Amino acid sequence: MAEILIKNGFVIDPTRNIDGDVADIAIKDDRIAEQVGSGAKVIDARGKVVMAGGVDVHAHVAGPKVNVGRLMRPEDKLFKSPYAQESYRMESGFSIPSTFKTGYDYARMGYAFVMEAAMPPLHSPHVHEEIHDTPIIDQGALPVFANNWFVLEYLKNQEIENSASYVAWLLAATKGYGIKLVNPGGTAAWAWGLNCLTLNDTVPFFDITPAEIITGLMKTNEYLGLPHSIHIHQNSLGTPGNYGVTLDSLRLAEGMKAKNKFSRDTVMHSTHIQFHSYGGDSWGNFESKAREVMDYVNQQKNITVDLGCVTLDETTTMTADGPFEHHLTRLNHLKWANTDVELETAAGVVPYVYDKDIKVCGIQWAIGLELGLYAKDPMRTFITTDHPNAGPFIRYPRIIKWLMSRDAREETLASFKYSSKVIDATNLHAIETERNLYEIAQMTRAGPAKALGLSHMFGGLAPGMEANVVVYDLNYKDMPSDPEMIERAFSRARWFIKSGDIVVKDGDIASHGNKRTFWVNAKVKENPQVIRDIHEKFLKDYTVGLNNYPVWDSLAPNPYVINIDVEA
């Protein structure tokens, strides 16, 4: 690492309100610098766009359910696994790529940070082994909490302080980043073959409701002052008519205030909102409620969302929402994996083909894009595909194309077998909005970095920030008339400098970089009750001993630990 000067590019940096100004970006070691010496390596970015490295707020890229997907879907690799190249490793897979392909694909798109969206705490060693095996990109992982027996018991009695002590302990034990909720209460109910489809369905045995779990964990999160807000996969995912439940859940954030030292001003991140913006009461009269959901998100300033766009690919769904995967396998009759993770969560995996000639898939595709176009604050609306659930992350450039070009959307819409039925059930056809590069930078970089409490490091190009700089083959002043060129430019960065290392050159991998694992160490006052509860549950209920539970330091050999001293 040394000095690099990226000269004369069109700089787009929403964190400093810079929109296409021609400027130089200087890099000294792993940070952006004010200036560099005359000996710096010069990269000519004239006529090209320069942005900060991308930040993905939500993707399933490491851990047991990803690996179950790889194991149960050898066909996902067929004819999609290029031979090993001279300077880098063999890549394999499409919707569930190998760890190496995951790192390479993100890097080629210019992404610097990716959040693994659901870590089963018991299996966190596996998650970290895979994260360590994924080159180039920085990563963190969100342990799932919303069906955890400790949490359910503490929150039932509204013991926020105990819940916080437990969460802090678990984050340190699993080297986790924040609080993930997946189908609050519903996944716990799945152990009884049940589900919680509304916010007031009581969880069997625990006698607590999803609304209480969400509110309780939101309070826990702000009690600890974690960098990220709670990150929620809501109840009733993927069901026609679920937008009412979605709005009910979002309303729980009303009146809540963010309390943290990371410039985060939101208290809830509602993920893959596309799957939660459905109208109708059956697949027959299924329709978009994107407008209703986004209208609420627009006015409720303390929540963020990511899109979860359907990309019309053959993919592999995987989620800790066990009952949903069962529902899905009954719909498409394809293979199904299901597991229970003792005391903590569950998971399921089912392949899924989003066929453009199936009406429902077309409507789902339109809903994702409508949400991205209705959003009034791109700093609170992020581009994702809930990889691999709605499509593989390598399609982000395609979503960017659709958001930036009405022509591209219309062309796809017109190619559907039931395009007029899709038009009737959605609003996309009437939407003329086209996102610009500044807004795309907000939705893929500055916004997610801020929601994750990482805005001091990622998402912008101010001196002192991490030297994650990407150069795309797009001329800000003369954007291509062919939308395909937008997709192509975002798919393969001309240059990508990650933490000061040139990792991509001309769209090809040039280095394995310096990947790090981000985790949060929240120091709380010693809480004898929680310590006793942990010891007791490990003796009584877990099949593993407490000493064998935490992730060894050797599994995350390049940690970046965010320390928090929680005031009592």
Next chain:
Amino acid sequence: MALVTLKPYKTPELYLECYNISPDVFAGKTSAEIAELDVREGKTTVKLGDFFEVKGNAGKTPEETEIRVSGDCSRIKYIGNKMTAGSITVDGNADMYLGGWMKGGKIHVLGNVHSFCGIAMEGGEILVDGNAENYVGCAYRGDWRGMRGGTIRIRGNAGNDIGTFMLGGTIIVEKNAFIHVSTHAEGGTVIIKGDVQGRVGGQMVKGDIYVLGAVQHMLPGFKKVGMTEREVDGMTAKFTHYIGDLGERHLKVKGKEVYANLYVMAA
């Protein structure tokens, strides 16, 4: 038709993966260009000409291209991979994945074929004069979309897992087959002219199986519904008609469930 002859002159140390032996790839190329095509031996890329003497130029299109491999291909995989037209004749045996993902054209093997012959085939014709090993016309590992169309005729015996996840097309085995016929199939026809040991039609949703010999062990998921006269591969005979697999889901057409059919020739 322009004839390209490939004469093997060197036995590979490992198995050769010759995805490029196909009229679609050869079309428009001279013999010298064909000899320069890539093949894989283990993790290394080598040239077709390193193992075969190439004679004759290909036709302009795959339709106008005929390939004759005059010699043993027991260590050559993927002959005719994804081909759409034209023809290939192999004078000896062929290894795995002959005619895999084939969409059209003809392949004739004078000897035996190894496993996965006609895997995930969509159209065209495969004729094997000898025997076939396992997985004739099956789906790729893990895939639920098997053979969709075309015809595979094995003049000898076949092994196990014939027509797994089959959706369409026809497989004819002129002698005996081992176990697992049309497992998980949702269409297509398999005709076994000799005997089958068992596990015929397990988890079969739709499609037809004809056995002209005996099924040694019937699956309990099949139910006898009567006798019927059917025409099979140019001959007419009397069969015992079974439906199944009763343990599997079945589509309903006009309120009636559609089962898979197993016809066993009456003794």
